[in-house]
């Protein structure tokens with residue numbers, strides 16, 4: 001089968017389109033013929049080496065955290081989903097940029113939901129992004145009805161999902177920030193009350209909330225943005241850290257400032273959840289597919305590229321020029 005992978009960490013030039021052996025499902029796994037693979041910022045981090053050197057079979061790592069496709073084979077002890085069934089899968093150990101993947105059934109859900117069947121192209125960008133948005137808003141962020149939310153990187157994959165889920169979970173006002181003014185029109189149509197350019201966002205938030213501040217900030221950017229996010233919190237407000245897009249590395253907050261200011265910093269990581277609460281990811285995926293089938297959320301797919309163009313997809317995300325969800329198709 002064809003797959004895109006890398007044997008050394010580096011820029012997009014390390015991505016190669018290759019013929020590799022088709023994987024065989026083991027106990028608790030199924031094989032899926034991939035229709036579409038979602039592209040995530042984490043795959044850029046994987047390629048750059050932020051998760052370590054390639055250690056897959058033959059020294060080749062195949063990136064890709066989420067896919068949709070059709071079940072082709074079941075491993076030992078697996079009762080379902082049946083061969084031929086359309087599914088979406090989160091792949092914590094990567095492998096999605098390929099014609100066939102093996103997936104752990106705990107992270108696989110059928111596209112045939114009780115609210116209707118979800119299309120393969122709409123489902124592919126859900127399995128990593130929606131559990132992340134749910135976990136950040138509800139579990140780490142403890143969002144309550146009527147609260148005000150600020151979403152950084154508002155037009156990206158997780159950001160596009162987060163604004164819709166925040167509404168579904170009963171948030172009051174939802175604000176977003178983007179890196180440049182050119183992205184505001186795209187982000188605004190996702191359902192934000194207002195979208196600000198990230199540079200200078202603290203003043204804009206103060207104006208928009210009459211000086212009250214926000215209850216919850218979703219922050220995958222880090223560094224100065226994380227520090228300023230703490231300053232825009234209303235009493236008992238939370239900043240959820242879940243990425244380091246700005247590559248600022250470690251940043252330390254003063255615990256004294258936190259308790260003196262009734263502020264909280266929380267964290268979210270889907271990889272840790274996959275190891276320690278795998279059932280929660282499956283639950284979130286089921287919920288997201290039902291909401292999509294019922295027309296209550298949109299997948300925001302903006303581009304579908306052939307697998308061979310994986311480097312182009314990475315460039316779009318890495319330069320911050322991408323909007324919404326980009327998919328690859330091995331067809």
Ligand SMILES: NC(=O)c1ccc[n+]([C@@H]2O[C@H](COP(=O)([O-])OP(=O)(O)OC[C@H]3O[C@@H](n4cnc5c(N)ncnc54)[C@H](OP(=O)(O)O)[C@@H]3O)[C@@H](O)[C@H]2O)c1
Nearest residue numbers: 040041153156157158178179220242243245269270317320
């Ligand atoms: N902790 C977890 O479990 C978890 C799970 C999934 C994703 N994440 C994290 O969530 C973040 C978003 O992921 P995603 O897949 O939604 O990414 P995405 O679709 O590529 O969106 C990322 C957005 O971030 C913004 N950005 C800000 N600083 C940037 C920089 N220095 N370089 C590139 N983009 C920058 C860009 O928008 P602007 O132009 O508007 O700034 C870009 O559109 C990433 O940090 C990822 O690692 C974490």
